[in-house]
Each structure stands twice: as C-alpha cells, then as structure tokens.
Amino acid sequence: MQKMMNTLLALYEQGGDQVYAGESVTQLMHAWQCGRLAEKSGASAALQLASWLHDVGHLWVNLEGTPTLRGQDDVHESIGAQVLLPVFGLAVSEPVRLHVQAKRYLVGTREIYASKLSPDSVRSLRLQGGPMGPQECAAFESEPFFADAVKLRVWDDLGKKSAWFEDTRHDALDHLMQLMHRVAQVHVTQI
Ligand SMILES: [Fe+2]
Ligand SMILES: [Fe+2]
Secondary structure, three states: OHHHHHHHHHHHHHHOOOEOOOOOOEHHHHHHHHHHHHHHOOOOHHHHHHHHHOOHHHHHHOOOOOHHHHOOOOOHHHHHHHHHHHHHOHHHHHHHHHHHHHHHHHHHHOHHHHHOOOHHHHHHHHHOOOOOOHHHHHHHHOOOOHHHHHHHHHHHHHOOOOOOOOOOHHHHHHHHHHHHHHHHHHHHHHO
C-alpha cells in the first residue's frame, strides 16, 4: 500500500509539470485545483482524493502530447480507477471511473454546461461517445456514486485556471500524501 502511494506521488513529482493535454495548466495544478475545490465544498476525504487523482490515468500511461488531437481516447478514467481501487476503495475509484461519463451526462442534461466546455473537453467528448441520451442518463443516475461523479466533474471543469496555484509545489505534494494516508487507513479498516 505504501509502495503504491509512493508511486502515485512520484507520478506527480516527475510528471506533474506536464501541460494538461490541450489546456493551459499543468497536471499538478489541475489535480491540486480539483482537490482544493472539493475540500472547499466540504467533500469527504475520499472524494477530495478522487478529485486530486481523477486524471492519474493520463500520467500512468504517460502518453505524449494531446491524445484527442490524434483522435485517440486514452481511457484514462478506467486506468485510474483500476490503479486506485485496491488502495483506496470504491469511494475513490468509482467517481474517478465515472468522471468522463459524468461529462456525457451533464452535456445531455444541461444545455449551459455544454456551452462552457473547454476545447479539449469538446474534442474528447466526441471520442467518448458524445452526449448521453435519456436511457443512458437514467442508467447513469442509478450508479451508486452518481452524485459524487457529477460533483467531481464540475470541479474538473473549473480546475483549469492557469494562475491559480496558491501552495508551493512541495506543500501540494505533502498534502496529497497526507490525504492518501488518511483515506487508505479508513479503507483498510473497512475491508
Ligand atoms: Fe479526465
Ligand atoms: Fe481532469
């Protein structure tokens, strides 16, 4: 468990400065902003961590450049969820797994949401299946972690501001490690 947490931290230490594909923030800034938005909203520790790590799949596969510009879906939500599940449990892995579907859901149900998506999110939406239809929306709403996935998705879309990074890099990574420990300990006691 500690080994995996060290690996996750190292991904952000070493790959955190990569520009978030197609956006004007780095992977670390985006992760940190999403985690902070969750924290400020009073989210549980598990949902804060899911928000922090929702795009870890991008770093895990270490794809170069902007996959959506190559017409490629990197399925980062599935990869991230698989990596996170054994260490932190479903309360972290499920919102991560569902955060792309949550975008499809929000585009299918809220007109204003679609109009505010970033250019990369619009490109990836096409690759990810486009807006959900009514039947898909109903099925998605029955997912146990539906509400958390939608919240995470909203923070995901807000967490792309180029100038917003109040912590030092060291403080941000230190906070991430503490949060991982907290959530992993709760998960261990629940197994
Ligand atoms: Fe993502
Ligand atoms: Fe994201």
